[in-house]
Amino acid sequence: MILDRSFYGRDTVIVAKELLGKILVRRINDKLLSGIIVETEAYRSSDDPASHSYKGITNRNKVMFEEVGYSYVYFTYGNYYCLNIVAKDKNSDAGAVLIRAIEPLEGIDIMKENRNKDLYELTNGPGKLTKALMIDKRLNGLDLTKEGILYVRDNNINNIEIISTPRIGIKTALDKYWRFYINGNRFVSKAKPKSI
DNA sequence: CTCTGGATTAGCT
């Protein structure tokens, strides 16, 4: 039921696409907060100038170089955390999938307390969903293939149409269409890539 | 040690 290590041990771009429709689960004490992943981006390694791991290993990005299926949480723009899941095939030294948006399922009341916003503004962006789910740097480097405080459940979804576009908020590698989202889903972020 | 800019968001025009 929980996605296992082999799911993440494939090409980062494939995993980004296949994470759409899966369920991200965050447990806080005995409460579950969850949502369907509706928007992702793939960030690879030395072949991807937009990736944190492009120039090699640092203290911040080291989990991207380690075992797949672990969380990579980083802080940005002075206010926000972004959640990634380490994913790469065995020929690649680093890679991760950024979770950009989810569709809330369980724990919506708690998400509203955390965000003080209406339903459609709770989790429709990478910095928004981490706030809604109370994800910060303390959750960096967790094994998401175990049923702990953060994991991803499998889910059977049919008839979704996947759109790919350049990634959001970057200035390089705009020729790589490594952002994926579920067409028509209202919880996808409203951000637009620089070129499309 | 200092400086620069960011895988963003909210709020204003």
Add this chain to the structure above:
DNA sequence: GCTAATCCAGAGC
């Protein structure tokens, strides 16, 4: 559509 807020990581000296 535009931009301030906000602070840390990474790079350069």
